[in-house]
Amino acid sequence: MNKTRLEAFSDAVLAIIITIMVLELKVPHGSTLSALEPLVPVILSYIMSFVFLAIYWNNHHHLLHTIKKVNGRILWANFHLLFWLSLVPFVTGWMGENHFAPATMALYGFILLMSALGYYILVLTILKSHGKDSLLARAIGKDLKGKISVVLYILGIAGTLINSWIAAAFYVAVAIIWLVPDKRIEQAIYSEENK
Amino acid sequence: MNKTRLEAFSDAVLAIIITIMVLELKVPHGSTLSALEPLVPVILSYIMSFVFLAIYWNNHHHLLHTIKKVNGRILWANFHLLFWLSLVPFVTGWMGENHFAPATMALYGFILLMSALGYYILVLTILKSHGKDSLLARAIGKDLKGKISVVLYILGIAGTLINSWIAAAFYVAVAIIWLVPDKRIEQAIYSEENK
Amino acid sequence: MNKTRLEAFSDAVLAIIITIMVLELKVPHGSTLSALEPLVPVILSYIMSFVFLAIYWNNHHHLLHTIKKVNGRILWANFHLLFWLSLVPFVTGWMGENHFAPATMALYGFILLMSALGYYILVLTILKSHGKDSLLARAIGKDLKGKISVVLYILGIAGTLINSWIAAAFYVAVAIIWLVPDKRIEQAIYSEENK
Amino acid sequence: MNKTRLEAFSDAVLAIIITIMVLELKVPHGSTLSALEPLVPVILSYIMSFVFLAIYWNNHHHLLHTIKKVNGRILWANFHLLFWLSLVPFVTGWMGENHFAPATMALYGFILLMSALGYYILVLTILKSHGKDSLLARAIGKDLKGKISVVLYILGIAGTLINSWIAAAFYVAVAIIWLVPDKRIEQAIYSEENK
Numbered sequence: 219m220n221k222t223r224l225e226a227f228s229d230a231v232l233a234i235i236i237t238i239m240v241l242e243l244k245v246p247h248g249s250t251l252s253a254l255e256p257l258v259p260v261i262l263s264y265i266m267s268f269v270f271l272a273i274y275w276n277n278h279h280h281l282l283h284t285i286k287k288v289n290g291r292i293l294w295a296n297f298h299l300l301f302w303l304s305l306v307p308f309v310t311g312w313m314g315e316n317h318f319a320p321a322t323m324a325l326y327g328f329i330l331l332m333s334a335l336g337y338y339i340l341v342l343t344i345l346k347s348h349g350k351d352s353l354l355a356r357a358i359g360k361d362l363k364g365k366i367s368v369v370l371y372i373l374g375i376a377g378t379l380i381n382s383w384i385a386a387a388f389y390v391a392v393a394i395i396w397l398v399p400d401k402r403i404e405q406a407i408y409s410e411e412n413k
Numbered sequence: 414m415n416k417t418r419l420e421a422f423s424d425a426v427l428a429i430i431i432t433i434m435v436l437e438l439k440v441p442h443g444s445t446l447s448a449l450e451p452l453v454p455v456i457l458s459y460i461m462s463f464v465f466l467a468i469y470w471n472n473h474h475h476l477l478h479t480i481k482k483v484n485g486r487i488l489w490a491n492f493h494l495l496f497w498l499s500l501v502p503f504v505t506g507w508m509g510e511n512h513f514a515p516a517t518m519a520l521y522g523f524i525l526l527m528s529a530l531g532y533y534i535l536v537l538t539i540l541k542s543h544g545k546d547s548l549l550a551r552a553i554g555k556d557l558k559g560k561i562s563v564v565l566y567i568l569g570i571a572g573t574l575i576n577s578w579i580a581a582a583f584y585v586a587v588a589i590i591w592l593v594p595d596k597r598i599e600q601a602i603y604s605e606e607n608k
Numbered sequence: 609m610n611k612t613r614l615e616a617f618s619d620a621v622l623a624i625i626i627t628i629m630v631l632e633l634k635v636p637h638g639s640t641l642s643a644l645e646p647l648v649p650v651i652l653s654y655i656m657s658f659v660f661l662a663i664y665w666n667n668h669h670h671l672l673h674t675i676k677k678v679n680g681r682i683l684w685a686n687f688h689l690l691f692w693l694s695l696v697p698f699v700t701g702w703m704g705e706n707h708f709a710p711a712t713m714a715l716y717g718f719i720l721l722m723s724a725l726g727y728y729i730l731v732l733t734i735l736k737s738h739g740k741d742s743l744l745a746r747a748i749g750k751d752l753k754g755k756i757s758v759v760l761y762i763l764g765i766a767g768t769l770i771n772s773w774i775a776a777a778f779y780v781a782v783a784i785i786w787l788v789p790d791k792r793i794e795q796a797i798y799s800e801e802n803k
Numbered sequence: 804m805n806k807t808r809l810e811a812f813s814d815a816v817l818a819i820i821i822t823i824m825v826l827e828l829k830v831p832h833g834s835t836l837s838a839l840e841p842l843v844p845v846i847l848s849y850i851m852s853f854v855f856l857a858i859y860w861n862n863h864h865h866l867l868h869t870i871k872k873v874n875g876r877i878l879w880a881n882f883h884l885l886f887w888l889s890l891v892p893f894v895t896g897w898m899g900e901n902h903f904a905p906a907t908m909a910l911y912g913f914i915l916l917m918s919a920l921g922y923y924i925l926v927l928t929i930l931k932s933h934g935k936d937s938l939l940a941r942a943i944g945k946d947l948k949g950k951i952s953v954v955l956y957i958l959g960i961a962g963t964l965i966n967s968w969i970a971a972a973f974y975v976a977v978a979i980i981w982l983v984p985d986k987r988i989e990q991a992i993y994s995e996e997n998k
Contacts, residue, residue, distance in 0.1 A: 223420060223424060223474055225808060225811075226420075226421060226424050226811060227424045227427070227428055227470065229808060229811050229812045229815060230424060230425050230428035230429075230620075230815050231428045231431065231432055232812070233812055233815035233816045233819060234428060234429060234432040234433075234815075234819060235432060235435075236816065236885075236889070237816055237819040237820060237823065237889060238432065238433070238435070238436065238819075238823070240820075240823070240889050240890065240892060240893060241436070241823065241826070242440070243890075243893045245827070245893065245896040245897045245900055246897065247900075249897075249901035249902075249904035249906060249907055250904075250906050251906045251909075251910070253906075254910070265886075268882075268886055268889075272879075272882045275812065276875070276878055279808055279878075290471070293471055293474075294467075294592075297463075297467045300431075301460075301463055304431070304432060304435050304463075305435065305438075307435060308435060308438045308440065311440040312440045312441065312444075315440055316444035317444075319444035319445075321444060321445050321446045321448075322444055324446075325446070325449070397879075418615060418619060418669055421615075421616060421619050422619045422622070422623055422665065425619060425620050425623035425624070425815075426623045426626065426627055429623060429624060429627040429628075430627060430630075433627065433628070433630070433631065436631070437635070485666070488666055488669075489662075489787075492658075492662045495626075496655075496658055499626070499627060499630050499658075500630065500633075502630060503630060503633045503635065506635040507635045507636065507639075510635055511639035512639075514639035514640075516639060516640050516641045516643075517639055519641075520641070520644070613810060613814060613864055616810075616811060616814050617814045617817070617818055617860065620814060620815050620818035620819070621818045621821065621822055624818060624819060624822040624823075625822060625825075628822065628823070628825070628826065631826070632830070680861070683861055683864075684857075684982075687853075687857045690821075691850075691853055694821070694822060694825050694853075695825065695828075697825060698825060698828045698830065701830040702830045702831065702834075705830055706834035709834035709835075711834060711835050711836045711838075712834055714836075715836070715839075
């Protein structure tokens with residue numbers, strides 16, 4: 219089974235998820251700029267989720283780039299990841315409409331945590347079928363970023379018991395970790411390809 | 414006519430169907446976790462439909478993997494299947510919002526039944542144009558799973574006359590039948606390919 | 609410029625158009641089968657538009673199958689067609705919710721008419737850049753079906769002045785003309801390919 | 804990293820953005836043609852945004868056509884562009900529902916301006932990784948159109964302080980600049996390819 223349709227399907231689902239979040243931006247009734255004020259938290263939460271979903275697309279892109287075969291287990295691990303990501307628009311909307319209330323921040327963190335675990339399971343499933351010596355195995359290495367992310371999400375969720383902004387700080391920290399380009403990994407993949 | 418666009422179009426429709434179901438998860442007005450309680454049946458019905466649509470995508474993927482030619486009849490049989498699947502978000506929403514009331518469970522089962530028949534018609538249409546000795550014919554065999562599914566759906570729909578949970582049990586049974594990997598079929602296809 | 613992205617983009621837009629029509633099927637509040645009664649005209653109009661959009665996808669598929677080059681004019685003619693098709697969900701919803709009232713039927717016919725003209729312009733644009741001796745030119749021939757469709761749509765729109773069902777009859781007639789397989793065209797294309 | 808998935812993902816997002824704008828066309832309750840009157844500004848704003856998004860798709864298509872390699876920076880520049888474009892349905896809806904009130908026209912122009920800058924950043928990022936002697940560098944040249952567009956958007960936004968229609972005139976002017984085919988660029992690309 220080749221990976222083309224799996225990539226195409228995942229791309230379509232991610233594109234839809236990232237775009238239907240915009241539907242949560244309900245057109246305000248007033249026609250002045252001040253009518254947009256109540257939308258500020260909704261837009262902030264939209265930006266946050268847009269960045270997280272873009273990071274997932276990037277990582278997913280890199281992950282599938284390294285493999286060739288796809289089996290039934292990988293298909294289902296991929297669906298499991300997409301399931302958690304498909305809930306992002308819902309928790310984003312809830313968080314934005316309620317001005318980052320603690321419970322909404324906790325649920326948001328929980329969905330991000332489950333997505334991170336879903337991604338981790340996908341990585342493990344692929345590694346299992348491709349062997350520990352594969353290009354992927356070397357590129358991933360100890361997956362420090364993934365493990366740190368899980369810890370930060372849990373700290374963020376716990377932080378909502380004290381204050382929403384503690385949670386926000388932890389979630390933003392995860393995004394920054396992933397946004398900073400990890401040159402070593404990229405080089406590992408490409409040096410391999412150009413051998 | 415090659416199959417690439419048929420696959421791409423079916424993937425897009427399935428991706429959209431699976432994702433717009435999330436729009437049924439309306440953001441609650443309260444900002445506490447208890448505000449999510451009324452959403453529990455909606456989320457349960459979402460999970461159920463997500464799994465069914467994922468199974469259809471998997472089977473559709475395998476089915477089209479074995480063929481090369483596509484004719485007008487196959488295109489229309491595929492549209493017929495997509496039509497019934499496109500109604501899944503509607504019946505999922507109705508079922509979830511009404512806490513699995515019997516009538517909503519019966520309609521849900523009816524749409525699943527029609528989708529199963531639509532899939533069966535698609536298989537027959539492909540078999541007709543590819544011959545009984547084709548790889549597909551051998552892989553499908555007697556299509557026991559498909560036939561059992563139809564029976565279970567009918568039993569489930571009838572079961573709603575007594576109790577919603579009888580129906581739920583039958584529908585979940587269908588999902589389990591398909592989720593358990595059918596190693597023989599997968600091996601049949603791949604052993605053929607690697608000859 | 610190759611045609612792959614044009615096909616992919618058109619497929620995505622058509623897939624979304626055909627699927628967001630389902631969002632017009634609003635979940636009813638009652639939990640009995642009789643709660644579905646008001647939805648019957650909405651479902652009928654959904655089926656009608658589903659069939660029309662499926663016919664357009666099929667024809668679009670065949671049309672682009674015969675060409676290799678794509679230029680700026682073809683891109684814009686394609687966008688023009690997609691624009692009219694993108695209005696189908698709106699007129700379908702209006703027609704369904706108003707139980708096929710004459711004005712809604714007239715607007716529905718108008719959008720179908722403009723879509724048919726948009727398709728005709730796309731065909732002419734492609735013919736212009738591929739020459740009259742091309743495979744496409746021979747396959748299309750005098751495009752009798754296209755011309756009859758335009759006449760039937762106009763008769764249908766005029767018919768709404770008398771009665772909605774006259775219009776419906778004309779629209780259904782167009783669908784039937786296209787659904788009946790036109791074996792000569794299909795054979796012309798494939799005999800050419802297998803030379 | 805090849806560009807196929809980047810193209811596919813961008814196509815999907817653009818297709819969804821262009822299509823969910825139709826959801827802003829809410830089905831009116833009356834069943835006569837006069838019930839459509841309040842929708843006229845909504846439809847006009849839909850047409851305007853449809854044309855702008857089609858122009859972006861065309862330009863994006865040409866831009867990626869000329870490159871082969873994609874790196875992390877290009878992926879993120881592309882996401883940045885998609886972010887601003889994803890806000891087009893929102894500002895289109897706000898503008899249409901408020902009959903082109905000045906503040907709504909200013910925000911619409913702002914989103915178009917940011918999209919234009921996002922596109923410009925994408926072009927620069929691609930140029931940086933492909934070199935100044937590349938096919939793209941010659942095809943783009945001094946990017947006069949892009950620079951004029953930015954000036955016209957700013958004039959349009961400033962114009963909303965006086966009158967909405969001044970802004971509309973500037974925005975329409977940008978669309979016309981891009982719609983008029985720029986034969987030199989197209990020929991530059993194709994003459995290169997046919998060498």
